[in-house]
Amino acid sequence: MKLEIVAPLGKIYEGEVKEITLPGEDGEFGVLDGHAPLVSTLKAGTIDIKKDSGEELVAINWGYVEVTPQKATIIVDEAVPLSASEGHDIADAVAKAKKLMADFAESNQALAYTEGKIESVARNF
Numbered sequence: 001m002k003l004e005i006v007a008p009l010g011k012i013y014e015g016e017v018k019e020i021t022l023p024g025e026d027g028e029f030g031v032l033d034g035h036a037p038l039v040s041t042l043k044a045g046t047i048d049i050k051k052d053s054g055e056e057l058v059a060i061n062w063g064y065v066e067v068t069p070q071k072a073t074i075i076v077d078e079a080v081p082l083s084a085s086e087g088h089d090i091a092d093a094v095a096k097a098k099k100l101m102a103d104f105a106e107s108n109q110a111l112a113y114t115e116g117k118i119e120s121v122a123r124n125f
Contacts (some may be wrong), residue, residue: 001017001018001032001033001035001070001071002014002015002016002070002071002072003017003020003049003071003072003073003074004060004072004073005076005079006075006076007072007076007077007078007079008077012076013056013058015051017050017054018033018050018051018073019032019050020047020048020050022040022045022065022068023031023042023043023044023046023047023060024040024041024043025040025041025042026116028045031065031072032066033070034070035067035069035072036069037067037068038067038069038097038119039064039065039066040065041063041064041065042060042062042064042065042074042076044060044061045059045060046060046082047060047074047100048095051063052076056081056082058080059079059080059108060077060079061079061081062076062077063075063076064078086112
């Protein structure tokens, strides 16, 4: 399945993926290739991207997703990719992602859950 994540300043991610997990307004949900068409709003959290080569996270503040059976297009207001393979400092990305979550998380529980996911990326690099 093709995934595209777009922010006002350009594309954050584009590529083939096996599965994505999204922070929907009504809770997390997963999308696989062949998923039924849908449009949903997204809240502050992380997009979990699973590929053949591993897993990546992208922290977002809010946005929308359009899913078709072959593609998911995500439009976000602001995003921070959490991947050391992008050629940036993972510690800096983790700090930016935590700030993004702190500014937009609607509850302490949601903030703690998302920060835990972000910290797990930092421990793996």
